[in-house]
Amino acid sequence: MKVNWGTGIVIAIIAFMGFILFFVIKMSSNKKYSYDLVSEKYYQKELVYQQEIDAANNAAELKEKVTIKRTIEGLQIYFPKDFSSEEIKGKVFLYRPSNKQLDFEIPISLSNTYLLVPEDRLLDGRWNIIVKWKIKDKDFLFKEELIY
Known part of the structure:
Protein backbone atom coordinates (compact mmCIF):
# COMPACT_ATOMS: atom_id res chain seq x y z
CA MET A 1 0.00 0.00 0.00
CA TYR A 35 1.23 19.89 44.14
CA ASP A 36 -0.86 21.92 46.56
CA LEU A 37 -1.66 25.55 46.04
CA VAL A 38 0.26 27.93 48.26
CA SER A 39 -3.05 29.28 49.52
CA GLU A 40 -6.53 27.79 49.28
CA LYS A 41 -8.25 31.18 49.56
CA TYR A 42 -6.12 33.01 47.06
CA TYR A 43 -8.71 35.55 45.90
CA GLN A 44 -9.86 36.49 49.42
CA LYS A 45 -6.24 37.10 50.42
CA GLU A 46 -5.70 39.25 47.34
CA LEU A 47 -8.45 41.65 48.48
CA VAL A 48 -6.60 42.45 51.73
CA TYR A 49 -3.13 42.60 50.19
CA GLN A 50 -2.79 46.38 50.66
CA GLN A 51 -3.39 45.93 54.40
CA GLU A 52 -0.56 43.37 54.46
CA ILE A 53 1.74 45.81 52.67
CA ASP A 54 0.92 48.51 55.23
CA ALA A 55 1.50 46.08 58.12
CA ALA A 56 4.86 44.99 56.64
CA ASN A 57 5.87 48.64 56.27
CA ASN A 58 4.92 49.25 59.91
CA ALA A 59 7.16 46.36 60.96
CA ALA A 60 10.01 47.61 58.78
CA GLU A 61 9.85 51.05 60.41
CA LEU A 62 10.44 49.65 63.91
CA LYS A 63 13.80 50.41 65.51
CA GLU A 64 14.17 46.81 66.66
CA LYS A 65 13.03 44.09 64.26
CA VAL A 66 11.53 40.69 64.91
CA THR A 67 14.29 38.09 65.01
CA ILE A 68 14.20 34.32 64.84
CA LYS A 69 16.75 32.15 66.57
CA ARG A 70 17.10 28.37 66.39
CA THR A 71 17.80 26.66 69.70
CA ILE A 72 17.67 23.14 71.10
CA GLU A 73 14.09 23.69 72.33
CA GLY A 74 12.89 24.96 68.94
CA LEU A 75 12.48 28.33 67.25
CA GLN A 76 12.53 31.40 69.43
CA ILE A 77 10.78 34.40 67.90
CA TYR A 78 11.92 37.62 69.57
CA PHE A 79 9.69 40.68 69.46
CA PRO A 80 10.81 44.31 69.86
CA LYS A 81 11.56 45.26 73.46
CA ASP A 82 9.88 48.64 72.92
CA PHE A 83 6.51 46.99 73.59
CA SER A 84 5.39 45.10 76.66
CA SER A 85 4.54 41.42 76.18
CA GLU A 86 0.93 42.01 77.28
CA GLU A 87 0.38 44.51 74.44
CA ILE A 88 1.32 42.10 71.66
CA LYS A 89 -1.62 40.11 70.27
CA GLY A 90 -1.56 38.06 67.11
CA LYS A 91 -0.64 34.78 65.45
CA VAL A 92 2.40 32.99 64.08
CA PHE A 93 1.69 30.87 61.00
CA LEU A 94 4.25 28.32 59.81
CA TYR A 95 3.72 26.49 56.58
CA ARG A 96 5.58 24.05 54.41
CA PRO A 97 5.24 24.72 50.68
CA SER A 98 5.82 21.01 50.02
CA ASN A 99 3.14 19.60 52.37
CA LYS A 100 0.10 21.48 53.65
CA GLN A 101 -0.62 18.80 56.30
CA LEU A 102 2.38 20.12 58.27
CA ASP A 103 1.09 23.73 58.39
CA PHE A 104 0.15 25.08 61.80
CA GLU A 105 -0.70 28.29 63.59
CA ILE A 106 0.23 29.44 67.11
CA PRO A 107 -1.42 32.35 68.93
CA ILE A 108 1.04 34.84 70.36
CA SER A 109 1.09 34.69 74.14
CA LEU A 110 4.35 35.97 75.57
CA SER A 111 5.67 35.41 79.06
CA ASN A 112 9.18 36.52 78.10
CA THR A 113 10.38 38.64 75.22
CA TYR A 114 10.13 35.67 72.85
CA LEU A 115 7.69 33.04 71.63
CA LEU A 116 8.88 29.44 71.49
CA VAL A 117 7.83 27.12 68.66
CA PRO A 118 8.57 23.59 69.95
CA GLU A 119 11.21 21.50 68.20
CA ASP A 120 8.90 18.49 67.79
CA ARG A 121 6.50 20.48 65.55
CA LEU A 122 9.23 21.35 63.05
CA LEU A 123 10.57 18.83 60.56
CA ASP A 124 13.75 19.43 58.61
CA GLY A 125 13.23 21.37 55.40
CA ARG A 126 11.96 24.71 54.19
CA TRP A 127 9.46 26.63 56.32
CA ASN A 128 7.76 29.96 55.63
CA ILE A 129 6.97 31.96 58.76
CA ILE A 130 4.36 34.70 58.88
CA VAL A 131 4.08 36.67 62.11
CA LYS A 132 1.04 38.96 62.33
CA TRP A 133 0.59 41.03 65.44
CA LYS A 134 -1.26 44.09 66.60
CA ILE A 135 -0.33 46.74 69.14
CA LYS A 136 -2.79 49.53 69.99
CA ASP A 137 -4.82 49.07 66.77
CA LYS A 138 -1.68 49.16 64.61
CA ASP A 139 -0.97 46.04 62.53
CA PHE A 140 2.47 44.57 61.95
CA LEU A 141 3.58 41.79 59.62
CA PHE A 142 6.86 39.88 59.41
CA LYS A 143 7.61 37.19 56.81
CA GLU A 144 10.65 35.02 56.48
CA GLU A 145 11.71 31.82 54.75
CA LEU A 146 14.05 29.50 56.57
CA ILE A 147 15.61 26.11 56.10
CA TYR A 148 15.29 24.11 59.28
Missing part, protein backbone atom coordinates in the same frame (compact mmCIF):
# COMPACT_ATOMS: atom_id res chain seq x y z
CA LYS A 2 1.31 3.38 -0.98
CA VAL A 3 0.88 6.34 1.42
CA ASN A 4 0.67 9.78 -0.11
CA TRP A 5 1.60 13.12 1.50
CA GLY A 6 -1.85 13.93 2.87
CA THR A 7 -2.23 10.55 4.57
CA GLY A 8 1.28 10.83 6.08
CA ILE A 9 0.55 14.26 7.52
CA VAL A 10 -2.75 13.07 9.06
CA ILE A 11 -1.01 10.02 10.59
CA ALA A 12 1.79 12.24 12.00
CA ILE A 13 -0.72 14.69 13.53
CA ILE A 14 -2.77 11.87 15.11
CA ALA A 15 0.41 10.25 16.49
CA PHE A 16 1.58 13.59 17.95
CA MET A 17 -1.83 14.27 19.54
CA GLY A 18 -1.85 10.77 21.04
CA PHE A 19 1.65 11.33 22.43
CA ILE A 20 0.65 14.64 24.06
CA LEU A 21 -2.62 13.18 25.41
CA PHE A 22 -0.72 10.26 26.97
CA PHE A 23 1.52 12.63 28.97
CA VAL A 24 -1.36 14.91 30.00
CA ILE A 25 -3.31 11.96 31.39
CA LYS A 26 -0.24 10.47 33.06
CA MET A 27 0.72 13.76 34.80
CA SER A 28 -2.80 14.61 35.96
CA SER A 29 -3.56 11.16 37.39
CA ASN A 30 -0.24 10.36 39.10
CA LYS A 31 -0.03 11.39 42.80
CA LYS A 32 3.73 11.89 42.43
CA TYR A 33 3.09 15.05 40.41
CA SER A 34 0.39 16.47 42.71
